Amino acid sequence: MEYKQWQLAKRPVGEPTRENWQLANVTLPDVDDGQIAVKIKYISLDPAMRGWMNDGKSYIEPVQIGAVMRAGTVGEVIESKSDKFAVGDHVYGHFGVQEYAVVSEQGVHKVDPALAPLERYLGVLGMPGMTAYFGLLKTGLPKEGETVVVSGAAGAVGTVVGQIAKIKGCRVVGIAGGKDKCDYLVNELGFDAAVDYKTEGLHGALKDACPKGIDVYFDNVGGDILDTVLTRINLHARIVICGAISQYNNTTPVKGPANYLSLLVNRARMEGIVVFDNAKEYPIAAKDMATWIAEGKLKAKEHVVSGLENFPETLMMLFKGENFGKLVLKVEHEA
């Protein structure tokens, strides 16, 4: 069977464009023992994809030129030579930006479309949800009554961080771009305040929104926002370095925090996290998340764009702040 897949054609300098990709027609290989064939239904679009396009050392190998673009995905098993999966099962795995895949059963997990819509397994119930859960609870260590600030607050990770911090009894302040996103955080998700970094002076707005200072900062964006937050932290504050989306397309060196001596003055800690380090504990998190969703304490929001052919432009929505919630690409298969 012939199908379409997005391959990396050329490594980007700065913002990726269509020229960095090629949409190839490829043939589905035969399924060997221990393998399954999957019809991919939803593809996760993640800021990390920008890093995977670069050559160089990171926490994971770069995608090679000519290879299918790596992506978290959910789909349906259409052929199986595995004891673990049957035809008709729905599964999560890194199947790539393509319509179909033949993969080893290793690293593939069943998901249940009766419990949640399939795309949710790429958001709250998937990698971004796990990032928020472990990054906040294991590294941020929020205590009741403390003030937690999160940037990229209306996105996949940020919405979950803020809601879990509320569940833990904290004052929660989100930083996001635009009135709609800020209104959503306060009115729908129960954040105590939200700051629109595009129109408000961040320093003054944070002072107003965090009258007792900042105990935990969950950083998704880096750059100037991280630097400004550092001026408002409390004694023994914890800063979780989850990501730095403001820096990923830089053609100049990454902008580090000039105000890092605030860590010294406040005996504060700044620590990076990688979600995969917690893989063994995902089931614990998934149970908590499912309970909170059932109790109405944790809301999910996905932003679904249809059409595999739209992948290059859809990915860039993340860097323009055009996504609202978890950005997912829906694959529409020909009947």
Ligand SMILES: NC(=O)c1ccc[n+]([C@@H]2O[C@H](COP(=O)([O-])OP(=O)(O)OC[C@H]3O[C@@H](n4cnc5c(N)ncnc54)[C@H](OP(=O)(O)O)[C@@H]3O)[C@@H](O)[C@H]2O)c1
């Ligand atoms: N360490 C890990 O294991 C791990 C795992 C998953 C994700 N991450 C990181 O977590 C962060 C959030 O990922 P996500 O999947 O939840 O993405 P997301 O927040 O759903 O989408 C990205 C958002 O970033 C904001 N943004 C884009 N450019 C910006 C800029 N120059 N300055 C400030 N904000 C900007 C935009 O929101 P606004 O409209 O508000 O600007 C955009 O909607 C990323 O940095 C990602 O790399 C890390």
